[in-house]
Amino acid sequence: MTTDPSSQLKAIRFAVARHIANGLVSSIHIRVKAARNLATEMDANGANVDALVEQQLIRDGYTAPEARTARSAESPDPWAPKPSITEYIPEPVRHVLADRLAHMLLGPAGGELQLQARELTFALKAEGFDLSEPIKQHITDSTLGHDPADVPF
Structure with missing residues (x-):
């Protein structure tokens, strides 16, 4: 140096x-x-x-x-979707968030928790952090149980 x-x-x-x-x-x-x-x-x-x-x-x-x-280059098109940042979020964090949001969405219809979960899910998605599929999977697992066709290991 x-x-x-x-x-x-x-x-x-x-x-x-x-x-x-x-x-x-x-x-x-x-x-x-x-x-x-x-x-x-x-x-x-x-x-x-x-x-x-x-x-x-x-x-x-x-x-x-x-x-x-x-x-x-100019700023990106404001109407273009934001790039996904989901893969940059650690898997355990995605799992916990999806689980908590799924439980909140399964609460009483029209309840405050359901509204907050919906708003948070859409806000995260707008920022490129899409938890839609993991939330759907958690809701399916919670209501119907695990798919018997899934390999347990």
């Missing part, structure tokens, strides 16, 4: 450019937005790293037009 300030600044710029490039091509919308915000903030403070970002994207296997598109 060098103590030369010029070398340190260069290393920091390369690290920031690498971070921005990785964020721009991410499938996670929040990460893309954070990368764009960081690039904008760098530009606003006179520390433009666009060329370094483009070099990093090309080094990662993107063509020059793809690199420019990734760097300059």
Whole structure:
């Protein structure tokens, strides 16, 4: 590691450019937005790293037009569905949430718990965390029991 300030600044710029490039091509919308915000903030403070970002994207296997598109792409279509984040949520958390929401939905018709469970389920789904199928499975298991055709192991 060098103590030369010029070398340190260069290393920091390369690290920031690498971070921005990785964020721009991410499938996670929040990460893309954070990368764009960081690039904008760098530009606003006179520390433009666009060329370094483009070099990093090309080094990662993107063509020059793809690199420019990734760097300059507008916000995603507001009507497009949000990308699924379900696979990023640990399985035990998904299982517990689906179980609790299923029990709340099976409560008295029109009850407060049922309303809250429905609102929470749809809010999570709108954010890309879809628990519909696991909830259906928990409701089926709770009302009909486990499917005898399912292998127990």
